[in-house]
Amino acid sequence: NAGVMQNPRHLVRRRGQEARLRCSPMKGHSHVYWYRQLPEEGLKFMVYLQKENIIDESGMPKERFSAEFPKEGPSILRIQQVVRGDSAAYFCASSPGFLANYGYTFGSGTRLTVV
Amino acid sequence: SQKIEQNSEALNIQEGKTATLTCNYTNYSPAYLQWYRQDPGRGPVFLLLIRENEKEKRKERLKVTFDTTLKQSLFHITASQPADSATYLCALDRYSGAGSYQLTFGKGTKLSVIP
Numbered sequence: 001n002a003g004v005m006q007n008p009r010h011l012v013r014r015r016g017q018e019a020r021l022r023c024s025p026m027k028g029h030s031h032v033y034w035y036r037q038l039p040e041e042g043l044k045f046m047v048y049l050q051k052e053n054i055i056d057e058s059g060m061p062k063e064r065f066s067a068e069f070p071k072e073g074p075s076i077l078r079i080q081q082v083v084r085g086d087s088a089a090y091f092c093a094s095s096p097g098f099l100a101n102y103g104y105t106f107g108s109g110t111r112l113t114v115v
Numbered sequence: 116s117q118k119i120e121q122n123s124e125a126l127n128i129q130e131g132k133t134a135t136l137t138c139n140y141t142n143y144s145p146a147y148l149q150w151y152r153q154d155p156g157r158g159p160v161f162l163l164l165i166r167e168n169e170k171e172k173r174k175e176r177l178k179v180t181f182d183t184t185l186k187q188s189l190f191h192i193t194a195s196q197p198a199d200s201a202t203y204l205c206a207l208d209r210y211s212g213a214g215s216y217q218l219t220f221g222k223g224t225k226l227s228v229i230p
Contacts, residue, residue, distance in 0.1 A: 004158075033217070042222040043159070043204070048215055056215040091158050103149055103161025104218060 002026075005074075006092050006107035013082045013114050021077040021110045025094030032075045033104065034067060037089045049075060082114045117142045119221040121205060127227045128195055136190040136224045138205035145207040148181055148188050149218065153202045159220075162203075163190075195228045202226070 005024040013019050025032050034046040045059040049069035060067065064082075069075040079086055089111050093104035122137040138148070147166040151159035165172045165181045165188070172179045178191040192199050202223040209219045 035220075040222075043220040045211075045217045045219065048211075048217060056211050056217065058211045059217075093158075103151070103164055104159075105161065106151075106158030108156075108158050 004029075004092055004094050004105050004107035006090075006110050008110060009108065011110055011112050013112065015083055015114055016081050019079040019082050019086070019112055021079075021090050021092075021112070022074045023077070023092030023094075023107060024074040025092075026096075026105050029094035029096050029105070031095045031097065032069050033093045033095075034075075034077050035091045035093065037091060037109075039088075043091065046077070079112075082112070084114050087112055087114045117209065117219070119143075119205065119207060119219060121203075121221040121224045123224045124222070125225045125227070127229060130195060130197060130228050130230050132195055134192040134195045134199070134226055134228070136203050136205075136226065138188040138190070138221055140186050140207055143186070143207055143209065144183075145209070147208055148179075149206045150177075150179055150188075150190050151204040151206060151220075153204055153223065159204055192226075195226075197228045197230050200226055200228050 007022050032049045035043040037043050047060050047067045048056040064080045066078045089109045091106050091109045093106045095102045118141045120139045128134045149164045150162045153159040163179045165179050176193045180189045202225045204220050204223045206218040206220045208216045211217050
């Protein structure tokens with residue numbers, strides 16, 4: 001079992017470009033979560049998805065950020081018109097079911113640098 | 116406002132001793148609490164989950180306590196080894212207000228075990 005796969009590991013974008021971060025959950029996991037970690041800050045929840053559904057996007061900035069988890073393929077976190085403040089590590093996690101019974105399995109993250 | 120505080124940003128301990136990390140929370144009534152380990156450049160790794168009706172949980176050299184009256188969890192690593200050096204994160208469930216529960220993380224305690 002390959003675990004949660006995130007790619008790319010490192011991504012450099014110029015201000016104003018788009019960033020697309022991909023996450024393939026563990027086999028058998030239908031719940032996907034995205035977190036952002038800024039330097040010297042804790043992990044901040046962004047969005048929770050199940051296949052073809054956004055369950056909770058209360059942690060997503062209102063503009064420029066979007067997420068999807070299609071029926072086929074990985075979950076995508078998309079950041080349009082990136083700014084320097086978007087530079088961070090973005091982690092994806094998955095779980096097989098309801099949160100109370102399982103820990104999350106995290107990927108190794110995508111480190112986004114905006115120049 | 117809801118807060119999770121891990122009292123020490125950094126903790127140095129001699130090899131073989133017991134490391135004790137603290138997680139305090141305010142304005143929460145979590146149903147359970149989780150501990151994760153994070154190494155530099157990597158995603159968090161799930162260690163233990165403890166529910167509100169459980170006082171203590173053990174796994175090998177790890178022990179977690181959960182005191183809902185004090186609003187505190189203690190995380191112990193006995194017979195610590197240099198390989199235990201990492202950042203340890205505590206996380207609590209939180210109702211997001213959007214119909215789901217999410218894990219909210221503390222900023223972590225960086226543990227260094229000195230040979």
